[in-house]
Amino acid sequence: MSSRSNTPAFWFIAPSVIALLAIGLAPILFAVFNSLHEYNLARPAAGKPFVGLENYLTVLTDGTFWSSLGRTVTFLVTAVPIQIAIGLWAALLLHRPGLSFMRSVARVSLVIPLATTYAVVGLIGRLIFNREFGVANDMLGWVGIPVTDWLGDPTMAFVALIIMDVWQWTPFCTLILLAGLSMVPKETEEAARLETPSALRILRHVQMPFLLPGLTAILILRTADVLKEFDKIFTMTRGGPGAATELISVYIQRVGFRVFDLGLASAQAVVLLVFCIVLSRLYIRYVYKEAEL
Amino acid sequence: MRAYATALAAAAAMTVSGQALAWSLEEAAAPYEGTSIKAVFLDRPGYKAAAELVPEFEERTGIDVTWETLPYENSRERQVLNFVGGGDIDVALVDVVWIGEFAANGWLTPLSEFYDDPALADPDLALDDFFPVLLDSFGTWDGVVYGLPFDNYSGLMFYNQCMLEEAGFDGPPETWTELMTEYGPALTDADANQYAFALQSRRGETQSADSFMRVLWPFGGSLLDEDFRSNLTSEESLRGLQFRQDLMEYMPPGIVDYDHAEAVDALAQGQVAMITEWSAFYPTLADADQSTIVDCLGVTTEPEGPAGLKPALGGFSLAVNSGSSTDEQIASWLFIQWITGQEMARDFVEAGGVSGRMGVYEDEALLEAYSYIPPMVQSWEADTAVASFRPRFPEWPELSEIIALDGTRMMLGEVDVEEGAADLGDKVEEVLDDAGYYDGDKPLLK
Amino acid sequence: MSAEAAATRRRIAPVGHFLGLAVVVLTSIFPFYWMVTTSLKTRADAVARDPVWFFSPTLANYREALFDSGVAHALLNSTIVASCTTLLAVVLGTPAAYALARYEFRGKRELWFWYITNRMVSPIVLAVPVFLIANSLDLIDTHLVLILIYLTFTLPIVVWICTDQFRGVPVALDEAARLEGARAWTIFWRINLPLAMPGVVVSAILSFIFAWNDLLYALVLTRTQARTAPLAATSFMSGYELPWGVIMATGTMIVLPMVIFAMLVSGRLVQGLTMGAVK
Structure with missing residues (x-):
C-alpha cells in the first residue's frame, strides 16, 4: 500500500461508523441501563427504580429462561447436523459432472427456500402440518403412516419446526459446501477418481480439506441464526404447545412485550448478547483466520 | 272556553318543557361533527355487527368512526403500548380481565364525566337495564363505571343433536360427570376420528380462561381464596383439574393446540359432538356456509358440577381512552352510548351481536329466533353468574401467562396435577406478593 | 469389485x-x-379434509387480501422501507468499504470485526431498547424507525460485499488518477464505484431482501400506518378464523418478488449470507 495520507479514509468511514454507533450500540447501552432498573410498562405508577443486579439474579434463577435456552440448544444440535448431512449430499450431486441442465435447475430451485420470508415459512408450516387438512398427513398416508398430530403434540411440533428449518436452511449448507467442492483442483480430483471408485474415500481424503472452512462457517452462522429464530416460530406455533417450541428469542419477546417487564427482558437480552459476541469472536477467529486485512 | 284555555296553556307548557327535555343524538353530537375516532375491534361476530351499524351513527352525527381489527391475542399488548406511547385509539376495548389494569393505571376516563353531563347523557341511557353482572364485571372497577358492556359472552354448551341421538341420548348431559362417564365413551371413536367433546385449551387466554378456570368453579374450586392465597391445592380445585385430565380421553388429540376456531370448527364439521364455547359463536355455528350441522345444532347451559351451574363469564366493554383529546373523548362516549344503547339492542342482536341489555330479551320473537339466548340469559342471572370467574385485578395478565403455560403443561402430562397445582399456586402467590397484596395496604379487589 | x-x-x-x-x-x-x-383455491378447497390437488383456480383471495385487508398498503410500506434502507446502506456503506479496501489505518481490523459482530446480534436484543427510544421520540409506526433499525444488518452486508469488490479494482487506476491530481473522493466516485457496480448491485439486492423479510422489528415498532407486509400476513391469525386462501395469497405476494430477486443474484447469495467468508 502506498504511503499517501489516510485522512480521506476517516471521512469515508465516519458516516457509517456514526450510523452504526447510533442504531447498533446506543440501544445496547440503553438496554444495559434498563436491565439495572425495575421497569414494567404496564405499571406506570411503580416508576423505574434502580434495582442493581436484581434482574440478572432473576435471569440466573429463572427456570423458564434456561429451559428455553436449553431448547434452543436442542434445536441447534438436531437441525444443523441434518442440514449439513443433506446439504453435503445435495452438494455432491450438484458437483458431479453430467446432467448439466438438471444441475442448473436444481441450483436455481435452491434459492427458493432461502429467499422465502421467515414469517411466511412458518405460515406454510402451519398449513402443511395441520392435523385435519394438512398435506403432510395426506402424503404420509400414502405410505401408510397414520395421521400424526403435528402441531398439538409437543415433540411433533418441535419436529415440524425442525423440518421447516431444514427445508429453509439446507440449501444454505448446500451452496456453501458446493463452493468448497469447486475449490478442489480439477486434476487432483480426477486423479483420485482414477485411483478409487469410492466417492466416500474421495470425499474424506481429497475434498474434505476444502470443505472445512465452509463447515466452520455453517456451524457458527447457524448457531447465531438459531439464537435469532423468532419469525418462523411466531407464525407457526407461537412457542406452543405448552412451551415446546419456545426458543430463547420467543421467550424474551414474551417477557418484554406481553408481560411488559422491560427491565427483566433487557437483562435477558444482555445475557443473550454475551452469547452472540462470543459466537462472533469464534467466527472471526476460525473463519477469517487467513483474511488478509 | 276556560277549559279550552287551560288545555292550551298546558299544551304550551308541555311543548316548552318538552323542548328542554328532548335530547337528541344529533344535537348532542353537533359540536363534534367532523371528529374522527378510532376503535379496536376483533374478528368476531359482534364486531361485524357493529361495523354494519356504524354508518347509521356516522350519518346521524357527522362523527367519523374507524377501527382496527386485531387478533385477540395481540389486542391487550397493542392497547397497552397505545396508552403508554400515545397512539391513536380513542375507543378502548376492555376485556373483563383488563379492566383492573386499565382503570388502575388511569388509562380510562370514568364515564360519569359524560353521563352526569345532561348535554351528553341520553335520558334513555338506563345503566340499570344492563345485566348487573355484565356492567359490574366488564365495566366497573372499584365502584367506578369505566366501560359499557358491548360484546357479551356466557359460556354455553353447543352440541350436535343428531350425533347424540344416534348414540342413544335424548338430549345433552346435565352434569360434567354425566358428560364424561356416559356421553364420553358412547360418542368417542378414535379410529373414526370422532370425539365426544372438545375443550379449547391453546396456550394463552384460551387455556387460562376457557380451559383452566372453567373446570375449577363447577367443582367448587377457585384460583384464590378470600385472602388472595392460592386455592389451587384445595380438594375441590384438584378435583376439577383432575376431571379435565380424565376428560381428555374423549377429546381430540392435540386439544392443547385448539383455539376457539379449532373447537368451533370441530363441532361445525361433525368431528366432535359437544363443545363449551362462548355464546358469541352461535352465529358461526348456525351459518350454513361455515357449519355442516346447522340442522342438528343444539345449545344449552354449560353442564353442572358438584357446585352447581358455574358458567364461564367473559366479554368486553367499550371505554374511553383518557389520553385522547376532549373532543375525541366525547365523540367516543356518544358512540359507545349509542352502540350499547337500548334503542340499538335489537338491531345489534339481529346483525349478529350479543347485547348486554335485559330489556331486549323480553321480546318473545327474539328468544324464539335465537336459541342461544335463553340459556345465555339464564347464565347471566344474578344467582348463577360468577362475577369473579377470573380475577380482574391488574395482575391477571401476568397470572394468565403463567397459568397458560403451566396449565398446558399439566394437560400434556409434563407435570402431574397435584404437583403442578402446588407449583402454580406458588408462582401466583409470588406475583401477588410482589404486587403488595399481602402487606395489608393494597385492597383485595378482584 | x-x-x-x-x-x-x-x-x-x-x-x-x-x-x-x-x-x-x-x-x-x-x-x-x-x-x-x-x-388460488376457494375457501372450501383450501381446508378440504382430503387436500385438493386439482381444482379450478380463483383470484378471489388476492382481491380480498389487496383490497379488503390492507395488504396493498402493507406491500407499499415494505417497498418504501426496504428501498430507503437499502439506498441509505449503499450511500453510507460503499465509501466505508472502499476505505477498508484501499487504506491502511490503525484499528482497521477491529472495525472490520465490529461490522461482523452486528451480523450475529439477535434482533430481540435491540428490539426492546429501540422500542423505548422510538416511543419517547414519537417514532413508533413510522417508516423512518424501520429504515434506521434495518441499517444494523443492511449496512454490514454492503460493507462486506463491496470491500471485496473494491479489492478487485486495480490499484493502478487509483495511482494514475492521483498523479493527474484527482482527489480521493473523485477517485472513489468516478473510477472505483462504477467498476465495483456489480458488487454494489448484489449487496443492494441482498439488503433489500433481508429488510423485506423482517418480522420482529416490524411487530414491535409498527402499528397500522407503517405496517409491513410480513406483519400483514400474520395479522390474519386472529384465533377465531383462519382464511388460509387469503393468508397464502398474501404470502405469495410477499415471497414471489424476493424469489425473483434472489435468483438474479443466486451466484452470490452465499457470499451475502456468510458475509463474504465463503465465496
Whole structure:
C-alpha cells in the first residue's frame, strides 16, 4: 500500500461508523441501563427504580429462561447436523459432472427456500402440518403412516419446526459446501477418481480439506441464526404447545412485550448478547483466520 | 272556553318543557361533527355487527368512526403500548380481565364525566337495564363505571343433536360427570376420528380462561381464596383439574393446540359432538356456509358440577381512552352510548351481536329466533353468574401467562396435577406478593 | 469389485444422479408450490379434509387480501422501507468499504470485526431498547424507525460485499488518477464505484431482501400506518378464523418478488449470507 495520507479514509468511514454507533450500540447501552432498573410498562405508577443486579439474579434463577435456552440448544444440535448431512449430499450431486441442465435447475430451485420470508415459512408450516387438512398427513398416508398430530403434540411440533428449518436452511449448507467442492483442483480430483471408485474415500481424503472452512462457517452462522429464530416460530406455533417450541428469542419477546417487564427482558437480552459476541469472536477467529486485512 | 284555555296553556307548557327535555343524538353530537375516532375491534361476530351499524351513527352525527381489527391475542399488548406511547385509539376495548389494569393505571376516563353531563347523557341511557353482572364485571372497577358492556359472552354448551341421538341420548348431559362417564365413551371413536367433546385449551387466554378456570368453579374450586392465597391445592380445585385430565380421553388429540376456531370448527364439521364455547359463536355455528350441522345444532347451559351451574363469564366493554383529546373523548362516549344503547339492542342482536341489555330479551320473537339466548340469559342471572370467574385485578395478565403455560403443561402430562397445582399456586402467590397484596395496604379487589 | 459390477454401476449412476437431483428440486419447490396453489383455491378447497390437488383456480383471495385487508398498503410500506434502507446502506456503506479496501489505518481490523459482530446480534436484543427510544421520540409506526433499525444488518452486508469488490479494482487506476491530481473522493466516485457496480448491485439486492423479510422489528415498532407486509400476513391469525386462501395469497405476494430477486443474484447469495467468508 502506498504511503499517501489516510485522512480521506476517516471521512469515508465516519458516516457509517456514526450510523452504526447510533442504531447498533446506543440501544445496547440503553438496554444495559434498563436491565439495572425495575421497569414494567404496564405499571406506570411503580416508576423505574434502580434495582442493581436484581434482574440478572432473576435471569440466573429463572427456570423458564434456561429451559428455553436449553431448547434452543436442542434445536441447534438436531437441525444443523441434518442440514449439513443433506446439504453435503445435495452438494455432491450438484458437483458431479453430467446432467448439466438438471444441475442448473436444481441450483436455481435452491434459492427458493432461502429467499422465502421467515414469517411466511412458518405460515406454510402451519398449513402443511395441520392435523385435519394438512398435506403432510395426506402424503404420509400414502405410505401408510397414520395421521400424526403435528402441531398439538409437543415433540411433533418441535419436529415440524425442525423440518421447516431444514427445508429453509439446507440449501444454505448446500451452496456453501458446493463452493468448497469447486475449490478442489480439477486434476487432483480426477486423479483420485482414477485411483478409487469410492466417492466416500474421495470425499474424506481429497475434498474434505476444502470443505472445512465452509463447515466452520455453517456451524457458527447457524448457531447465531438459531439464537435469532423468532419469525418462523411466531407464525407457526407461537412457542406452543405448552412451551415446546419456545426458543430463547420467543421467550424474551414474551417477557418484554406481553408481560411488559422491560427491565427483566433487557437483562435477558444482555445475557443473550454475551452469547452472540462470543459466537462472533469464534467466527472471526476460525473463519477469517487467513483474511488478509 | 276556560277549559279550552287551560288545555292550551298546558299544551304550551308541555311543548316548552318538552323542548328542554328532548335530547337528541344529533344535537348532542353537533359540536363534534367532523371528529374522527378510532376503535379496536376483533374478528368476531359482534364486531361485524357493529361495523354494519356504524354508518347509521356516522350519518346521524357527522362523527367519523374507524377501527382496527386485531387478533385477540395481540389486542391487550397493542392497547397497552397505545396508552403508554400515545397512539391513536380513542375507543378502548376492555376485556373483563383488563379492566383492573386499565382503570388502575388511569388509562380510562370514568364515564360519569359524560353521563352526569345532561348535554351528553341520553335520558334513555338506563345503566340499570344492563345485566348487573355484565356492567359490574366488564365495566366497573372499584365502584367506578369505566366501560359499557358491548360484546357479551356466557359460556354455553353447543352440541350436535343428531350425533347424540344416534348414540342413544335424548338430549345433552346435565352434569360434567354425566358428560364424561356416559356421553364420553358412547360418542368417542378414535379410529373414526370422532370425539365426544372438545375443550379449547391453546396456550394463552384460551387455556387460562376457557380451559383452566372453567373446570375449577363447577367443582367448587377457585384460583384464590378470600385472602388472595392460592386455592389451587384445595380438594375441590384438584378435583376439577383432575376431571379435565380424565376428560381428555374423549377429546381430540392435540386439544392443547385448539383455539376457539379449532373447537368451533370441530363441532361445525361433525368431528366432535359437544363443545363449551362462548355464546358469541352461535352465529358461526348456525351459518350454513361455515357449519355442516346447522340442522342438528343444539345449545344449552354449560353442564353442572358438584357446585352447581358455574358458567364461564367473559366479554368486553367499550371505554374511553383518557389520553385522547376532549373532543375525541366525547365523540367516543356518544358512540359507545349509542352502540350499547337500548334503542340499538335489537338491531345489534339481529346483525349478529350479543347485547348486554335485559330489556331486549323480553321480546318473545327474539328468544324464539335465537336459541342461544335463553340459556345465555339464564347464565347471566344474578344467582348463577360468577362475577369473579377470573380475577380482574391488574395482575391477571401476568397470572394468565403463567397459568397458560403451566396449565398446558399439566394437560400434556409434563407435570402431574397435584404437583403442578402446588407449583402454580406458588408462582401466583409470588406475583401477588410482589404486587403488595399481602402487606395489608393494597385492597383485595378482584 | 468385478468389472461387470463396475459397468452396471456406471450405467445406473446417471439414473441415481438424476433422481437425486429431482428430489432436490421437488423438495425445494414443494412448500412454495403448496403456498401458491392454496392461494388460488376457494375457501372450501383450501381446508378440504382430503387436500385438493386439482381444482379450478380463483383470484378471489388476492382481491380480498389487496383490497379488503390492507395488504396493498402493507406491500407499499415494505417497498418504501426496504428501498430507503437499502439506498441509505449503499450511500453510507460503499465509501466505508472502499476505505477498508484501499487504506491502511490503525484499528482497521477491529472495525472490520465490529461490522461482523452486528451480523450475529439477535434482533430481540435491540428490539426492546429501540422500542423505548422510538416511543419517547414519537417514532413508533413510522417508516423512518424501520429504515434506521434495518441499517444494523443492511449496512454490514454492503460493507462486506463491496470491500471485496473494491479489492478487485486495480490499484493502478487509483495511482494514475492521483498523479493527474484527482482527489480521493473523485477517485472513489468516478473510477472505483462504477467498476465495483456489480458488487454494489448484489449487496443492494441482498439488503433489500433481508429488510423485506423482517418480522420482529416490524411487530414491535409498527402499528397500522407503517405496517409491513410480513406483519400483514400474520395479522390474519386472529384465533377465531383462519382464511388460509387469503393468508397464502398474501404470502405469495410477499415471497414471489424476493424469489425473483434472489435468483438474479443466486451466484452470490452465499457470499451475502456468510458475509463474504465463503465465496
